[in-house]
Amino acid sequence: MKLNTHYIFSAGLISLVLSLFFKINFFNEIMIAFSISYIGNSVIDLAGHKEVTKDFRKMLVRTEKTHTFPRSVAWGLLSSLPILLFVIFFSYYYLDLYGYIFFAYVTSIIIAGIIVGPSHMLLDIFTEKGIYKKKDGQWARFALAHRRFDDSLANGIASALGILMFLFSIWQFYSNYILYIYHYLLHYFAL
Numbered sequence: 001m002k003l004n005t006h007y008i009f010s011a012g013l014i015s016l017v018l019s020l021f022f023k024i025n026f027f028n029e030i031m032i033a034f035s036i037s038y039i040g041n042s043v044i045d046l047a048g049h050k051e052v053t054k055d056f057r058k059m060l061v062r063t064e065k066t067h068t069f070p071r072s073v074a075w076g077l078l079s080s081l082p083i084l085l086f087v088i089f090f091s092y093y094y095l096d097l098y099g100y101i102f103f104a105y106v107t108s109i110i111i112a113g114i115i116v117g118p119s120h121m122l123l124d125i126f127t128e129k130g131i132y133k134k135k136d137g138q139w140a141r142f143a144l145a146h147r148r149f150d151d152s153l154a155n156g157i158a159s160a161l162g163i164l165m166f167l168f169s170i171w172q173f174y175s176n177y178i179l180y181i182y183h184y185l186l187h188y189f190a191l
Contacts (some may be wrong), residue, residue: 001123003045005155005162010119011037012162012169014112019169022108024101026173032083032105032112040079040116044072064132064139067124072117080113123158 001009014033022029048066052059066075087105091098121131130143147154 001127001149001158002155003041005158006041006045006120006123007034007037008159009123009162010041010116012165013119014115015169016165016172017111017115018108019172021111022104023176024104024108026170028105029108029169029173032109035083036076036080036109036112036116039082040076040113041120043079044075044117044120047075062124062129062131067121067131068133068139069118069121069131072121073114074117076115076117076120077110077113079116080109084109084113126154 011033014037015030018024018029018033019026044066048063049060050063052061064071066072084106087102087109091102091105124131125143126145126147127149128143128146129149130141130146132139133142134140145154
């Protein structure tokens, strides 16, 4: 899949998971989702491709360094480390995070780092080259749909799923917010 498709799908998936399981500020949740999606997918693709010359043509080829499920989790966690360090070091002085809220932010960043790698592999498994898996002690390619990486239909479907997951996370936030306002008004103003 194209890198932009990876960005959109991973950001949608991360924002959906964070909105369902963590009750942090929605706009900070969006920032976490998009920044970790951008950094994680960029690191996985930049570190996991090498240039090969074949028949006087230069091609980018996936390597098993990043395009396996276990290693993608490690690369995703590694790519979320700068944001995690930013929150840890600057939370006391600038961000005013402490206690449960600090724990929620740190946990959400770690969970987002764990999600970004497998979401990248989930999209790459549908391309013609697939991902790597261990088979009899050797790395073998594994693919499901054998679509080209620049197939507009596959990229469109994955991008649409990412946008739908993002819209569902927005709906999740606002439905909780409206419910909170309703109960607040009901309690204090006896509507």
